Amino acid sequence: MMPVRGLGDSVTIGERVARPGLTRLLRGRGRYVGDIVLPRMLHLAFLRSPHAHAKILKIDGRAAQEAAGVRAVMTGADLKDHCLPLLGAAANRVGHKAPPQYPMAVDRVHWQGQPVVAIVAETRAMAEDALDLVEVEWDVLEPVVDPSVALEEGQASIHPELDDNLAYEHVINTGDPDRAFAGADCVIEGEFRFHRQAALTLEPRGIVADYDPGADRLTVYHSHQSPFQMQDVFAQHMRLPESSVRVVAPDVGGGFGMKINTYAEELAVAVISRIVKRPIKFCADRLESFSSDMHSRDHEVSAKIALTSDGRIEAMAVDDLSAIGAFGVHMRFNIAESMMLITNMGAPYSFQSYRARGRNVYVNKNIIGMFRGVGIPLSCAITEVLLDLAADRIGVDPVALRKMNYRKPESMPCVTPGGSKLANMRLEACLDRLVERMDYKALRAEQQRLRSQGIFRGIGIATYIEPVAYGPLYYGPTGASITSQDGCTLRLEPSGALRCVTSITDQGQGTLAALAQIISDEMRIPVGSIDMISGDSTISTYGGGAWASRGVMCGGEAAIKASRALKENILTLAAAVSQAQVDDLDLAASGVINKRTGLAVMSLSDVARIGYFRQDTLPSDLDVQLSVTKSHVVNNLTYYTTSGVQASYLEVDPRTGCIRLLGHWTVA
Amino acid sequence: MSLNGATCMGEAVSISVVINGEPVTREVKARQSLADFLREDMGLTGLHLGCEHGVCGACSVMVDGDVIRGCLCLAAQVDGKSVETIEGLSDRGVLEPLQAAFLRHNAAQCGFCTPGMLITGYDYLVREGDPERDGIRDYISGNFCRCTGYQAIVNAIEAVAKDARKAGEAR
Numbered sequence: 001m002m003p004v005r006g007l008g009d010s011v012t013i014g015e016r017v018a019r020p021g022l023t024r025l026l027r028g029r030g031r032y033v034g035d036i037v038l039p040r041m042l043h044l045a046f047l048r049s050p051h052a053h054a055k056i057l058k059i060d061g062r063a064a065q066e067a068a069g070v071r072a073v074m075t076g077a078d079l080k081d082h083c084l085p086l087l088g089a090a091a092n093r094v095g096h097k098a099p100p101q102y103p104m105a106v107d108r109v110h111w112q113g114q115p116v117v118a119i120v121a122e123t124r125a126m127a128e129d130a131l132d133l134v135e136v137e138w139d140v141l142e143p144v145v146d147p148s149v150a151l152e153e154g155q156a157s158i159h160p161e162l163d164d165n166l167a168y169e170h171v172i173n174t175g176d177p178d179r180a181f182a183g184a185d186c187v188i189e190g191e192f193r194f195h196r197q198a199a200l201t202l203e204p205r206g207i208v209a210d211y212d213p214g215a216d217r218l219t220v221y222h223s224h225q226s227p228f229q230m231q232d233v234f235a236q237h238m239r240l241p242e243s244s245v246r247v248v249a250p251d252v253g254g255g256f257g258m259k260i261n262t263y264a265e266e267l268a269v270a271v272i273s274r275i276v277k278r279p280i281k282f283c284a285d286r287l288e289s290f291s292s293d294m295h296s297r298d299h300e301v302s303a304k305i306a307l308t309s310d311g312r313i314e315a316m317a318v319d320d321l322s323a324i325g326a327f328g329v330h331m332r333f334n335i336a337e338s339m340m341l342i343t344n345m346g347a348p349y350s351f352q353s354y355r356a357r358g359r360n361v362y363v364n365k366n367i368i369g370m371f372r373g374v375g376i377p378l379s380c381a382i383t384e385v386l387l388d389l390a391a392d393r394i395g396v397d398p399v400a401l402r403k404m405n406y407r408k409p410e411s412m413p414c415v416t417p418g419g420s421k422l423a424n425m426r427l428e429a430c431l432d433r434l435v436e437r438m439d440y441k442a443l444r445a446e447q448q449r450l451r452s453q454g455i456f457r458g459i460g461i462a463t464y465i466e467p468v469a470y471g472p473l474y475y476g477p478t479g480a481s482i483t484s485q486d487g488c489t490l491r492l493e494p495s496g497a498l499r500c501v502t503s504i505t506d507q508g509q510g511t512l513a514a515l516a517q518i519i520s521d522e523m524r525i526p527v528g529s530i531d532m533i534s535g536d537s538t539i540s541t542y543g544g545g546a547w548a549s550r551g552v553m554c555g556g557e558a559a560i561k562a563s564r565a566l567k568e569n570i571l572t573l574a575a576a577v578s579q580a581q582v583d584d585l586d587l588a589a590s591g592v593i594n595k596r597t598g599l600a601v602m603s604l605s606d607v608a609r610i611g612y613f614r615q616d617t618l619p620s621d622l623d624v625q626l627s628v629t630k631s632h633v634v635n636n637l638t639y640y641t642t643s644g645v646q647a648s649y650l651e652v653d654p655r656t657g658c659i660r661l662l663g664h665w666t667v668a
Numbered sequence: 669m670s671l672n673g674a675t676c677m678g679e680a681v682s683i684s685v686v687i688n689g690e691p692v693t694r695e696v697k698a699r700q701s702l703a704d705f706l707r708e709d710m711g712l713t714g715l716h717l718g719c720e721h722g723v724c725g726a727c728s729v730m731v732d733g734d735v736i737r738g739c740l741c742l743a744a745q746v747d748g749k750s751v752e753t754i755e756g757l758s759d760r761g762v763l764e765p766l767q768a769a770f771l772r773h774n775a776a777q778c779g780f781c782t783p784g785m786l787i788t789g790y791d792y793l794v795r796e797g798d799p800e801r802d803g804i805r806d807y808i809s810g811n812f813c814r815c816t817g818y819q820a821i822v823n824a825i826e827a828v829a830k831d832a833r834k835a836g837e838a839r
Contacts, residue, residue, distance in 0.1 A: 025779030028714020508778030
C-alpha cells in the first residue's frame with residue numbers, strides 16, 4: 001500500500017495524505033452544535049403528536065408554563081403569524097402541489113412525531129419535565145398510511161387545502177412500449193417493495209438559534225450540510241434581510257443527505273428565539289430523530305421488461321407508487337426519489353421503448369426527504385433483478401445478457417428513453433475486468449458443484465450509473481435557492497502559510513482534506529500549512545455546501561483556479577522584487593525558484609512580508625493581491641455520469657435464511 | 669418517566685471525584701447522568717450523546733480504569749472515583765499510538781463516534797492486546813460508527829496491536 005504522507009509534506013494529487021484537521025477530532029476537540037453554549041441560552045423540547053392524524057381541539061399549557069425553569073410555552077398557532085410557511089413544490093413540475101407547512105402543527109397533525117408544542121426552559125431536562133404537564137384535546141382521525149388507499153376515489157385528502165392526496169404524477173412515454181410488449185418473445189414482470197429507511201446520523205439533528213434584537217440579526221449554529229440554503233430559508237421565512245442572517249455549520253456528526261433537508265421544526269427554533277429574544281438550543285434526542293429526521297424510500301413498484309428470444313432488451317416499463325409522507329420538502333422536493341427512479345430505470349442498457357409513471361402520494365407518515373442515492377439504488381435493484389429473471393427464463397448467462405445489452409461507448413453521449421443524459425461510460429470494459437478479477441467461471445463451477453451437496457451459493461451482478469456534481473440545470477428551474485456553484489478563497493499569510501475558505505462543507509467525507517491536497521499540489525505548500533475553513537454562510541463565496549457528490553469536483557476546481565491565480569500573483573511579486581521574468585519563475589517546496597536553474601529565488605514568507613509590510617519597495621503600479629477568490633460551476637452539463645459494475649458472491653443457509661457474504665468486487 | 673415540577677429537580681448530591689487528574693467537588697442532581705454532568709457542568713464535550721440509552725457507545729469514558737457509558741451512569745455514582753475522558757487521556761498521551769494509527773488509516777470520518785471508539789480500542793489494547801480482527805470487532809461491537817463501515821477502525825487497532833506484539837517479541 002502507498003505510504004501515507006504527513007501533514008508536513010507538500011503532496012500531489014493521488015497520494016495518500018493524512019487528513020488535516022483530523023487530530024482535533026481524535027482528541028475530543030471537535031465542536032458540534034450540542035457543544036455550543038451561549039450566554040443566556042435556553043433549551044427547547046417539543047411535545048410531539050402521539051397520533052398520525054388528528055385535529056387539535058385545545059391545548060392547555062398553563063401548568064407547563066408554571067413548571068420550574070420554564071420560560072415559554074409556544075404552540076403552532078402562536079408561531080403562525082411570525083413567519084411564512086414552508087412550501088415544498090417545484091416550480092417547473094406542472095401540477096406539483098404541496099400544502100403549506102408551518103413551523104409546528106397548527107390545527108391538525110399529519111404524522112406521529114410532528115411537533116405540537118415547544119417548551120423553552122433553563123435546561124433541556126426542565127423543558128422535558130414540563131412536556132408532561134401540557135394537556136392536549138384531540139379529535140383522532142383515521143390515519144391514511146397506505147398510498148393506494150390514499151389515492152382511492154372518494155378518499156379525503158389528509159390536507160383539507162388540497163383536493164386529493166396526489167402530490168405529483170410524472171409520466172414518460174418513449175418509443176412504442178405497447179407494441180414492444182405485445183410482440184415480445186419474453187416478458188418478465190416483477191413487484192418490488194422498498195421499505196422506509198432512516199439515515200441515522202450518529203449525531204442527531206441540532207440547532208442553536210441566536211436572534212439579537214439589538215441588531216435585528218439572526219445567527220444560527222446548525223448541524224446542516226448547506227448553511228447557504230438555510231441562510232435563505234431563515235431570511236425568507238422570517239422576513240429578515242438576508243444580510244442579517246448568518247448560518248454556521250460547525251463540526252457535523254454525519255449528514256448522509258438527511259441533513260440537507262429543510263425542517264419546519266428547526267425554523268420554529270429560530271422563530272422562538274426571535275420571540276423570546278434569547279439564544280435557544282434544540283438537539284433532537286434519538287427517539288425524536290427516529291420520528292422526525294426525514295425518512296427515505298417507501299416505494300411500491302411494478303416493473304416489466306420485454307426481450308427477444310436471444311436476449312435483446314426491447315422495452316421496459318415501471319409504475320412507481322411513492323409514499324412521500326405528510327408534506328413536501330422545501331427546496332429539496334421529495335418527488336426527487338421517484339423522479340430519479342423512473343428516469344434512471346434501465347439506464348445502462350440500450351433499448352428503444354419505455355413507459356414510466358411515478359405517483360407521489362401524501363400519507364400520514366413522517367416526511368420523506370433526501371438520503372444518499374436518492375432513488376437510484378432502487379432503479380438499479382429493479383433493473384438488475386429483472387435482468388437476472390430474464391437471463392434465467394431465456395437461458396442466457398447473466399453476464400452475457402448484460403454485455404449484449406450495454407450501451408456502447410461509441411453511442412455516448414446519449415439520452416436514455418427515461419430521459420437520463422449519459423456520457424463517458426465503458427461498461428463492457430468494466431464487466432470484462434470484473435469477470436476476470438472475480439474469476440467468474442470458476443465461481444459458477446463451484447456454485448454448481450456445491451449445489452449438489454445442498455450448499456446454496458449465489459452470484460449477483462449489478463451495473464450502476466450515478467449522476468454526480470449536478471449543475472444549475474437541476475435545481476435552477478425549480479425556483480429553489482440552491483446554487484451548484486462553489487468557491488474558494490486563498491490567502492497567503494505573512495509567514496508563507498495559507499488560509500483556504502471554501503463554500504464546500506464536510507461532514508466527515510474528507511472533502512476538505514482533498515481540497516488541501518489539490519492546493520498543496522498546485523502551490524507546493526505542505527497540507528499541514530493550509531488552514532481549511534468552511535461552514536459559515538457569511539465568509540466564503542456563496543455556495544452549495546455538501547450535496548450530490550460534488551465537493552471535490554466543484555470545490556476542487558475552484559481550489560485549482562484560486563491556487564493558480566494566487567500563484568500567478570506571488571510569482572509576479574517575486575519577479576518584481578528579484579528583477580526576473582515571471583515566466584522564468586515557479587513554486588517549489590522551498591518557495592519561489594528559477595525554473596531554468598532550479599535555484600531558490602525567495603521564500604514564500606519573503607514574498608508575503610514584502611507584499612504586506614514593504615509595499616513601499618515595490619513598483620507603484622504593481623497591484624499586490626495576496627488573497628484571491630474563484631468559483632466554479634458545472635454549467636455545460638446537467639451532471640457528470642459515473643458508472644461501474646459490482647459483483648457479490650454469497651451463501652444462503654436454507655434453514656435459517658442467513659446470508660454470508662463470501663466476496664465482493666467492484667470495477668468503475 | 670413522568671415527574672411533576674416539585675420532584676423533577678431531584679435531590680442534590682455532593683460528589684467528590686477526580687476528573688482527568690483534577691479533584692473536583694460538586695453538587696449534582698440525583699438524576700443527572702454522568703454524561704450530562706461531564707458535558708454540561710464540566711465542559712468536557714469530547715464525549716458525545718448519540719442515543720442516551722447505552723447502545724451507541726459515543727459517550728464512553730473511563731471510571732477507575734473501566735470503560736463505561738456516561739449515559740447509563742449517574743453522576744452520583746462516581747463519588748470517590750476517578751474519571752478519565754477523551755480530553756484527559758489525550759493530554760496524558762496514552763492514546764498517542766492509537767490516535768496516530770487512526771490518522772494513518774483514516775479511521776474516523778465525522779468524528780462523532782471517534783472518542784468512544786478510541787477509548788474502547790485503547791481498553792482492548794490494554795486488556796487483550798491480541799491483533800486478531802475477530803477479537804477487535806467483538807470488542808468494539810458496542811460502539812456504533814455510521815460513516816466508516818468499521819474496516820479502517822479495525823485496521824488501525826490491529827496495526828497498534830501488531831506493533832505492540834513486535835515490540836514485545838523484540839524484548
